[in-house]
Amino acid sequence: MAKFIYNPSLEVNDITVTYNNGHTAIYDASFSLSAGTICALVGVNGSGKSTLFKSIMGFVKPVKGSVTLSGMPVLTALKQNIVSYVPQAEDVDWNFPVLVEDVVMMGRFGHMNFMRIPKKKDKLAVRDALEKVGMTEYSRRQIGELSGGQKKRVFLARSIAQEGQIILLDEPFTGVDVQTELAIMKLLKQMRDEGRLMLVATHNLGSIPDFCDHTVMLNRTILDAGKTADVFTPENLEKTFGGVLRHFTLGGDELHDDDDTRSVRVITDDERPLVLYGNKTQKSAAAKKSSTANKPDADAKITTSKAEAK
Amino acid sequence: MDELLLPFQYDYMNKAIFAATFIGAVCAMLSSYLMLKGWSLIGDALSHSIVPGVAAAYMIGAPYVFGAFFSGLLASASMGFIKAKTKLREDAIIGLIFTSFFALGLFMVSLSPTSVNVKNIVLGNILGVSDEDIFQMVLIAGISFFILIFTWKDLMVTFFDESHAKTIGINTKFLTILFFTLLSACTIAALQTVGALLVIGLIVTPGATAYLLCDRFGQLMIVSTLIGSITCFFGAYISFFLDGATGGIIILLQTIVFIIAFIFAPKYGLVAAKRKIKQASELLRKTREGAV
Ligand SMILES: Nc1ncnc2c1ncn2[C@@H]1O[C@H](COP(=O)(O)OP(=O)(O)OP(=O)(O)O)[C@@H](O)[C@H]1O
Ligand SMILES: [Mg+2]
Numbered sequence A: 001m002a003k004f005i006y007n008p009s010l011e012v013n014d015i016t017v018t019y020n021n022g023h024t025a026i027y028d029a030s031f032s033l034s035a036g037t038i039c040a041l042v043g044v045n046g047s048g049k050s051t052l053f054k055s056i057m058g059f060v061k062p063v064k065g066s067v068t069l070s071g072m073p074v075l076t077a078l079k080q081n082i083v084s085y086v087p088q089a090e091d092v093d094w095n096f097p098v099l100v101e102d103v104v105m106m107g108r109f110g111h112m113n114f115m116r117i118p119k120k121k122d123k124l125a126v127r128d129a130l131e132k133v134g135m136t137e138y139s140r141r142q143i144g145e146l147s148g149g150q151k152k153r154v155f156l157a158r159s160i161a162q163e164g165q166i167i168l169l170d171e172p173f174t175g176v177d178v179q180t181e182l183a184i185m186k187l188l189k190q191m192r193d194e195g196r197l198m199l200v201a202t203h204n205l206g207s208i209p210d211f212c213d214h215t216v217m218l219n220r221t222i223l224d225a226g227k228t229a230d231v232f233t234p235e236n237l238e239k240t241f242g243g244v245l246r247h248f249t250l251g252g253d254e255l256h257d258d259d260d261t262r263s264v265r266v267i268t269d270d271e272r273p274l275v276l277y278g279n280k281t282q283k284s285a286a287a288k289k290s291s292t293a294n295k296p297d298a299d300a301k302i303t304t305s306k307a308e309a310k
Numbered sequence B: 001m002d003e004l005l006l007p008f009q010y011d012y013m014n015k016a017i018f019a020a021t022f023i024g025a026v027c028a029m030l031s032s033y034l035m036l037k038g039w040s041l042i043g044d045a046l047s048h049s050i051v052p053g054v055a056a057a058y059m060i061g062a063p064y065v066f067g068a069f070f071s072g073l074l075a076s077a078s079m080g081f082i083k084a085k086t087k088l089r090e091d092a093i094i095g096l097i098f099t100s101f102f103a104l105g106l107f108m109v110s111l112s113p114t115s116v117n118v119k120n121i122v123l124g125n126i127l128g129v130s131d132e133d134i135f136q137m138v139l140i141a142g143i144s145f146f147i148l149i150f151t152w153k154d155l156m157v158t159f160f161d162e163s164h165a166k167t168i169g170i171n172t173k174f175l176t177i178l179f180f181t182l183l184s185a186c187t188i189a190a191l192q193t194v195g196a197l198l199v200i201g202l203i204v205t206p207g208a209t210a211y212l213l214c215d216r217f218g219q220l221m222i223v224s225t226l227i228g229s230i231t232c233f234f235g236a237y238i239s240f241f242l243d244g245a246t247g248g249i250i251i252l253l254q255t256i257v258f259i260i261a262f263i264f265a266p267k268y269g270l271v272a273a274k275r276k277i278k279q280a281s282e283l284l285r286k287t288r289e290g291a292v
Helices: A049-056 A074-079 A100-106 A118-132 A146-160 A178-193 A205-211 A236-246 A284-293 A298-309 B002-009 B010-038 B040-049 B051-060 B064-085 B092-113 B116-123 B132-162 B162-167 B172-194 B206-212 B217-242 B244-264 B270-291
Strands: A007-019 A023-036 A037-040 A063-068 A082-087 A166-170 A197-202 A214-218 A222-227 A247-249 A265-267 A273-278
Touching: A007 A049, A007 A197, A023 A037, A023 A063, A023 A197, A023 A214, A023 A222, A037 A178, A037 A205, A049 A063, A049 A197, A063 A074, A082 A146, A082 A205, A082 B162, A100 A118, A100 A146, A100 B064, A118 A146, A118 A298, A146 A166, A146 A178, A178 A197, A178 A205, A197 B010, A205 A273, A214 A236, A222 A236, A236 A265, B002 B010, B010 B040, B010 B132, B010 B172, B010 B206, B010 B217, B010 B244, B040 B051, B040 B064, B040 B092, B040 B172, B051 B064, B051 B092, B051 B116, B064 B092, B064 B172, B092 B116, B116 B172, B132 B162, B132 B172, B132 B217, B162 B172, B172 B217, B172 B244, B206 B217, B206 B244, B217 B244, B244 B270
Parallel strands: A037 A197, A037 A214, A082 A166, A166 A197
Antiparallel strands: A007 A023, A007 A063, A214 A222, A247 A265, A265 A273
């Protein structure tokens, strides 16, 4: 942690964001995070996750409240090149004549002088980042000549190459295959151990207990925030997602013939279900699921059909 | 042979060729960005709407740069105003404004037909430009060139991915304004080489041609600049023999280069695409045969 000039922290102070059309996407939201953390940001579609990211980045201005990054206002922090951000959807011109490696190199611009001439360490960082997301063999492709998931991986590589201390990822795993997802999660954990701060919006509830030590639950305002172990409870999830979640409870009698009355609950907002057994989060279940990644849907289907049969 | 070198024996020719080449190069650099952003029409609108200002400047004997700047500003302001007040689409507004301004310009020219300089502004004639105007052109081109050398990468990020540019602390608003200032200044300067009717060619065609030949922005800018400067050099040179049709010659040369690139470009050209598809199907056929 000592290697950072600024101690990474993120503070959102009572912000309210109203769009030009009069819609208030977020109101009275406050939370804070400190160094060495991966924080999950969860909420239904339209709950304001992307809006929260944009207001942290200063792209939309809150009508009330403030955001500080490592103790600095947004613009100052951005000038120090300590923040990297991967938006939910890249708003770029895919026909632009840049190669994959050029795009990743843009992540290094903040480390260069004003002429932006790359040094050896910049080239190494680019190569390294591309390798980490498994895109090395595509490094000389034009950016538009990639599949959707590959594009996503390139922009993740750019944020890795940037070596930001505060890393904001808006649904980094959508459209990315399970193998890459696992590799990236591993990478995020490494970066956490280096003392960085990450905020990750995701619908993959199943993987949250696995790699996020903190969780923020959002539905236009903060419903709860804190350590995942404390916050990530069925009650809170119920509150956050309401009726939107697919929610299946399998009673003990459906699972086995003995007298054990505990039940298995499968809650999912997305393709990866979160499995609860007797009100306890099953970390191992999520992990095991990942290792049998080749048939990600198999067990989910079984539960669905059982639930429907019920 | 001596005949071919004849243009270089005249001082005014040397100056004209140098100025045309230089401003052509800088316009070509700007064209790399302009055509990528789909802003070509804005360049066209700009060049046409400065004509009345230039005409007025000549009538009252003021420097034409001021007139150009003033009416350019007025045109952009009216476009912005109409856009804010109506739901008309941008292309309609641009078309509406620039034809109105250009019509006003032509009308003013027809009021004082003796003013040859104004015809030069509309049709362009680098060989008839005064030393003073040549100096202005070179100065504008020089300053713009210098600024672009230092900011081209930041401009590239800004135009490719604005939110990332902001993320790494680039002042994107400032850069966008800077870009349009350079564009306006260079458009005005280039008016005298090719004229208001054709200046759009200088700020679109070299970039568009280079786009067919390159898939990295740095290369694209170099190729575009080469195309722009070489065609302007030869355009000015050839017009010595043909007397005065500079604009037409330069843009025709650029069109020829574009057509050659369109047919023969190694990656995006017609020939290359056909060859690649043929190769791929050949490969597919072979692997299928191998598999059977
Ligand atoms: N540019 C905009 N102008 C007006 N309203 C907007 C704008 N962008 C988003 N909204 C509204 O703000 C609310 C929050 O949107 P936001 O994109 O933050 O949701 P989200 O939580 O990221 O959803 P998702 O899970 O679908 O990504 C939505 O109701 C949306 O309709
Ligand atoms: Mg979103």
